[in-house]
Amino acid sequence: MRSYGQYCSIARALDVVGDRWTLLIVRELLLRGPCRFTDLKNGLPGVAANLLSTRLKELEAAGLITREDAPPPVATALYALSETGLELEPVLKALGLWGLRFMSVERPDDAFQAQWLAYAPAWFTTDADPDAPPAVVQLVANDELAVIELRNGQVHTRPGRATDADLVLDGPPRAVLGLLSGVLDAERAGRLGLVVRGRHDLLTRLRPVARDPARTQDEAVQ
Amino acid sequence: MRSYGQYCSIARALDVVGDRWTLLIVRELLLRGPCRFTDLKNGLPGVAANLLSTRLKELEAAGLITREDAPPPVATALYALSETGLELEPVLKALGLWGLRFMSVERPDDAFQAQWLAYAPAWFTTDADPDAPPAVVQLVANDELAVIELRNGQVHTRPGRATDADLVLDGPPRAVLGLLSGVLDAERAGRLGLVVRGRHDLLTRLRPVARDPARTQDEAVQ
DNA sequence: CCGGATCCCCAGGGATACTG
């Protein structure tokens, strides 16, 4: 990327990660851990292979990622975030929190992946009753599955299926994520197609860190 | 900007602010408050006028800024951040904090402005002795002036000259900002040309929020 | 002088096909 030519830490940060696709590559490596080229390509629907290749070289040159040959059985290159790259997590969290407000508008052609279903509750909700016993929530949206585990006041998530979920949230991504992130209340989410099975009381434990309900309502109307 | 086409709040945020120059425009409006077109152009050295014009329209359409005719005496358009735009501050702070690590490499042709001298201590330092009496620090770097006011545990800053500074930090931007942000210690900053006049003891009050000294040293060596 | 609009040129991004 052409430098902004400004002695300002924001501009210098953008000199490094301001290029198209760059922060989304960091997102994938942050959510998935070390990845092969094809993993990244699959996790970034829409990216061109040549561009991904270019970005990975740039990121390696800038010291944000490392490229290593995986141990014998795999025998392929693995890309992973360096310490510098990992420290972008607060940037991605801030961006993702700010971006929640745009999740209520529907765009039917948008791609959707289990990874993105999983990180939202991990980053943007807290356990409102940290002393309560552990609980497991299964999320289902557009055939993508993720699990939330509430334990010791922590909200852990992972893609995939739970064997013994206490609560299942099933519906279109907009309804599931809208409820979890606090841009929708339960009633609105229901109208958008959310189906809740199991211990409804667990819903009150997942408290969105995002925004006050009043503003949420206003925006949800639109 | 072409949409990433991903139902992920990070991707959707980048759909709105991922374009070149967009976040720097927000930076200017955040640091300066409402601006005229020409103010923005001056505050963003390197931006093309047509591009700035395009971005301002896009940002207005996205609801991040408002455009209003200023009251009679001025009679010109003023651009200001909306509530949605203001809420990008955490994103800019996170980016700026992460970007500090790149401030130690010198690029002589980089532009430098008093605004950027001022926001760094406001965002990235705290008053280590909040109960101490108020104090004023004058910053001087490349003919750009800024003032830090320590008061009630707060670190306030503004561009410009102080009438009665307790401490003056004068030197190249890299030395002044490096010391304040914690990427340089006082000795290194001195070697880069920093001149300290007045109450040296105030230096210990300005505590960088950034990073542990050990890593700082390692990187400063390079 | 302010606030843009227009024009031209080129780098960077997107889609597809191809190769080790």
Added chain:
DNA sequence: CAGTATCCCTGGGGATCCGG
């Protein structure tokens, strides 16, 4: 699987011009 190579086209940079 892990990228390259190619072509095309959009979007950004720079200069100039124009109405108020």
